[in-house]
Amino acid sequence: MIPAAFEYFAPTSVDEAVSLLREHTDAKVLAGGQSLLPVLRLRLAAPESIVDIGKIDELRGVRDDGDALVIGALTAHTTVQTDPLIGEHTRLISLAAATIADPQVRHRGTFGGSLAHADPAGDLPAVAVALDASMEIAGPDGRRTVGARDFFQGVFSTALADDELLVEIRVPKYTGWGAHYEKFTMVAQGWPIVSVAAAVRLDGDSIAEARVAFSNMGSTPIRAHAVEDSLIGRPATAEAVREAAARAADGTSPVTDLNGDAEYRRHLASVLTRRAVLAAAGTG
Structure with a gap:
């Protein structure tokens, strides 16, 4: 099927994306698109606007932050699966990412997108809860942090407000731990x-x-x-x-x-x- 018509925006910064979400209250965020696009094509959702955050480069990558790793929300599953820092300090994430769907989905799907989608059957939300990850959220009033336990609130429901954006995920290090x-x-x-x-x-x-x-x-x-x-x-x-x-x-x-x-x-x-x-x- 063909999605219903929508207005398309492609911001290049977090501030611009948040501004668009605040202005367009019926907007949906497009990250990797592996969950949203099928829903649009089946017309299970028909938002008036799409905010494509794929051009916000600051949302990609993995960095060492002392006692934790910080993973950008737009970091692809494949990167999460193979990143040496994640493999050394939070191996459970790598193992779970390797099981997601197929290689095509893992190359396009994103770590933050999977968490924000909050599918009860999703692979990564359980990992985030197990490892006590925390989510950094950007909104019109600045940034705030929400623990994984409180981030997931129901089926496809999270602590994100309509005008907020998940920007990065902080995961404590579990160096030397076994994982599966x-x-x-x-x-x-x-x-x-x-x-x-x-x-x-x-x-x-x-x-x-x-x-x-x-x-x-x-x-x-x-x-x-x-x-x-x-x-x-x-x-x-x-x-x-x-x-x-x-x-x-x-x-x-x-x-x-x-x-x-x-x-x-x-x-x-x-x-x-x-x-x-x-x-x-x-x-x-």
């Missing part, structure tokens, strides 16, 4: 029915710290605090991890749809958590 991203899909390159993002730090043979989060186990990414608490101080053995993974569904609210019912998703969460944690610990 595990997901289950019905078809290759499809959205996960459930996915698990896991990062662990070992102290000898025991798990000293753990971070685990799910996608598609609720309307927003969910941090698996019960699993984390059960893992800390325990050996990274199959038995201990299986016992912790049995609590994977605690605090979740999975939906029932054509891909599976809620109980099926709870079972998947437990199985995938066990696999992800063992792999992250290097014992799987």
